[in-house]
Amino acid sequence: MADIKAPELTGEIITPKVTPGASKGIMPFKAKPELMEKVNFPAEKPSNWKELFLKKMEEILKKYRSVRVFLDECVRCGACTDKCHYFLSTGDPRNMPVHRQELMRSVYRKYFTTGGKLLGNLAGARELSDELLEEWLTYFYQCSECRRCSVFCPYGIDTAEITMAAREILDATGIGSKYNLEIINKAETIGNNLGMPGPALRNTLDFVEEEIEEKTGVPVKLPLDVEGADILLVTPSADFFAEPHVLSLEGYAKVFHQAGVNWTISSHASEGGNFGMFIGNYDHMKTINKRIWDAARDLKVKRVIAGECGHAWRVLYSFSNTLNGPFDFLDSQYRQPSHICEYTLDLIKKGAIKLDKAANDEFSVTFHDSCNVARASRMGETPGDQMTIPREIINACCNKFVDMADDTIGERTFCCGGGGGVLTDEMIDIRVKGAMPRMQALKRVKDSHDVNFFALICAICKAQFTKIFPIYGIEMEEVGGVHQLISNSIQLGAKEGV
């Protein structure tokens, strides 16, 4: 790992020459048989794996219009070929979205279309083989499901849908990613991705309370499992212990404290993240999501608010209502989850919290739109508010804010390089490379505006950037959360009523 070298930071994102096999060999560790069985997949690849593979693929083609239509309608126009961060940084043609999809499309032709059955190779059809499986495991795990390609596709073909389907097929064939399945197992059995049991969580929250009181002198509470609280906060478990995540947790707590509301965290649903989505498995996604709604029901809360996490927000905002709704038991005003940024900005606008911008004067801030927030969900009333709301918050609590280049933010934002279930050590090489386009855009605002605070609203982004910033020669302390900036600047006690 020590020999991982970052691409040079020039500020430019240049489309590379095609280099076949450039990122071959980078793939996730396979899950052991015991783990596979725990999460209801075949323990290992059986001799009749082709049957299992095709059976699952047929099932997906019947269940998902997205997969069926996307496999049929691609005209190979090439608009996506230079849009993926993994292609831009490796030049491996299999990291061009269309060519990644081709790994599945060629199988689709061979076994599910007349032309492919009749004409074989000539029609671009490909037979199942161990070699193909290896390519699937490699390149469907070098996709972070960020959906950037789908923005530029004239038909909206979303490689994330194909990647999720491919991972689901691999799992059904007995080939799973250790990292993703371990996390799913922990979330389903213990309640969070870290496998932190309730008592440990309480200890951690006590520690955070002490930290806040030490720094501010104000006894801000972080309640756990409080029945009858108004708000259930569901946040990625990394917020409970990782740096800089925990500083945003302090921010949420201070916001709730100033708002004067009763809120709580749940030990049963102490995780906002949902890795079921990453592997395209509907049942796991539903099971993990269900814990949140069970907790909300049991604790009799009025509303659910999500902490800073990109894919968690996608599942909560876009999928929850389908997976486990309707949520009639919640307050009629808040039947659907809110994002902490929506909540905080609303309080700022009402004047319910006071912010001292000067507290963040040491920072020149830029904001990284997380892919799942920017391209797979919404905040606020109007489409696109998911871009403006976090920026409004930053501008309310900081004097110096600058955006990165237009083609690298908003709906065109670049993935951090670690999303979609690749945030694991064995993938570090592709993670470092994949961050390249984002890092180049950052380099430009560092040069022009001395940016030294990289504001995020995603736990995976935070973990990824703290890991790779030093490899790019940037201090990891420059990575932070939006609510970390709020935490720095919020005036505790200066309340003028809500």
Added chain:
Amino acid sequence: MNGLSTVINLLAYVTALVFVVGFLNKVILYFKTPNPLLIPTTPAPTTTMGVVARMIPEVLFFRSLLKGGTAEKVLWVGGWIFHVTFLLIVLRHLRFFTYPVPGIIMAFQGLGILAGLLFPIALLILIVRRFTNDRMAVITLFQDYFVLILIIAIGLTGLLLKYYVRTNLVDVKAFILGLLTFSPAQLPDSPIFLIHFGLVLVLLAYFPFSKLMHAWGILVSPTRAQADNPREARHVAPWAQ
């Protein structure tokens, strides 16, 4: 009616059937395949009317393609001119399918002929970019060239018929109207016409089984066709309850 005419007439009916049934089959297949989750690429409209408003510029002006860089702009020019000229050419051809010919179709002829001339140029752009760019070269398959060459051949034989080896239009019209009225008529005595017509049949028969189904797919692609409204309504698909 000679033997060849009988064969071509029959082939035309079979092709029409294959096209219509094949196309409808895909339409029904897509319709029957559920969308278990809401997956619009956001920011997305929150209402059905909004989705329609999003879709119109996608279909008419390939809006998403315009978000790309220089390569996509070149593709846009080639692709857009190709689609529009194809449409104009088809409309112009209606004069062979109607009797009497409505005035509006006659008014169209000049534009249609201009389109016929631009058509091969647009296709040339589309084909050249496939082998002059290293990324395009990697992703391009046999069928991508096949369909481009097929359409170019249709265009060129059409131009030949118009400018060099003119066919007796009365015969052409009699043949086409014969097909349409189910009273098959003699094939015009013109090898180029036969090739032109035959290639069109190949295109129609190939259509439903190929990437050309993007013509319908674009309308049902969930990332563009869904409203972003999980807060307003509960989205439920049959299997995903």
